[in-house]
C-alpha cells in the first residue's frame with residue numbers, strides 16, 4: 001500500500017506543508033486537518049484541483065476534527081503525522097510565550113494521534129518547539145525515536161542563506177549547521193560550516209560570522225516583525241516536508257532535528273537539536289560530530305535550559 005501522511009493544523013504552516021508533500025508525488029494520500037469547520041475540506045479541494053497542472057497523483061483529503069477524536073478517522077493508517085496546530089507568535093512575543101496555550105492544543109492532538117494513528121512517526125513543529133516535542137512524546141506514549149521536532153533544518157537553512165548572501169555565492173556552495181534549542185540557546189556551529197569545501201572561518205572574518213550567528217538566532221523574529229500577523233512558513237514548511245519525506249522513503253538522510261538525546265555529546269534525557277539519521281522508524285540514530293570547546297559548552301547550556309522547561313510541560 002502507498003504511504004499516507006497527515007498534517008494537523010491547516011494554517012499557514014500546515015497548508016504549505018501539505019502542498020509540498022502533495023507535490024513530491026510520493027504519497028498516496030495527504031490528509032490535512034483543523035478544528036475550523038470547512039477549512040481543511042476547502043484546502044483539499046483547491047490542492048486537488050492543482051494536480052492536473054502540477055502533474056501529481058497524490059490525493060489530498062481534508063477533515064475537520066474535534067477535541068474528543070471527532071473526525072480523526074481520516075488520519076487512520078498514517079505513516080507520518082506532522083503537528084502544526086497551535087498559535088504563532090505576534091511581534092514582540094517570544095516562542096516561550098506560547099507555551100501554555102499550545103501545550104493544551106498539542107496534548108489534545110497528540111492523544112488523538114496515538115488513538116487513531118498508533119504506528120505513525122510524529123514530527124512536531126508547534127512552538128515552543130523543543131518543549132512541544134517533549135510533550136507530544138509524553139502524550140502519545142510513543143517510543144522516543146518515533147517523535148521528533150523540526151527546527152534545526154530551518155535554522156540551518158537560514159544560516160546558510162545569510163552566509164551565501166553575505167559572500168555573494170550560490171547557496172548550494174554553502175554548508176552550515178545549527179544545533180541546540182529553537183530559541184535563545186540555539187547553537188549555530190561555525191566549526192562545521194564551509195563554503196565550497198573551505199572552512200567558513202577561512203573565508204569570513206570572525207566578527208562577520210558572529211553577526212550572522214546572531215541574525216540566525218533572530219531569524220524567526222525578524223520575519224514576525226515584518227509580517228505583523230503570523231510567523232514564517234515557506235522555509236519552515238520546506239524543512240518539515242523534507243523530514244516527512246525522509247521518513248516515508250526510509251532514506252537514512254542525516255538532518256539537524258530535535259531528537260531525544262541519550263548520552264551523545266555527554267548529554268542525556270532531553271529533546272535537543274542535534275543531527276540525526278532519519279528513516280521509517282523516525283530517528284534511527286543521533287549523529288555526533290567534533291565540536292569546538294565553546295560550541296560544546298553552548299550545546300550543554302542549551303540542554304540544561306530546555307530540560308527545565310521540558311520537565312514543566314509534562315504536567316501541562
Ligand SMILES: NC(=O)C1=CN([C@@H]2O[C@H](COP(=O)(O)OP(=O)(O)OC[C@H]3O[C@@H](n4cnc5c(N)ncnc54)[C@H](O)[C@@H]3O)[C@@H](O)[C@H]2O)C=CC1
Pocket residue numbers: 008009010011012013014033034035036065084085086087088089098102105108109124125126127129150151154182230231232233236
Ligand atoms: N518549529 C518551527 O521551526 C516553526 C514553528 N512554527 C509554529 O507552528 C505553529 C503553526 O504556525 P502557523 O501555521 O503559521 O499558524 P496559523 O495560526 O496559521 O495556523 C495554526 C492552525 O492550527 C489550528 N488549530 C488550533 N488548534 C487545533 C487543534 N486542536 N487541532 C487542529 N488544528 C488546530 C488553527 O485553527 C489554525 O488553523 C505555531 O505554533 C508556530 O509558532 C512556525 C514556524 C516555524
Ligand SMILES: CC(=O)C(=O)O
Pocket residue numbers: 089095127154219220221223231232236
Ligand atoms: C516561527 C518560528 O519558530 C520561526 O520562524 O523560527
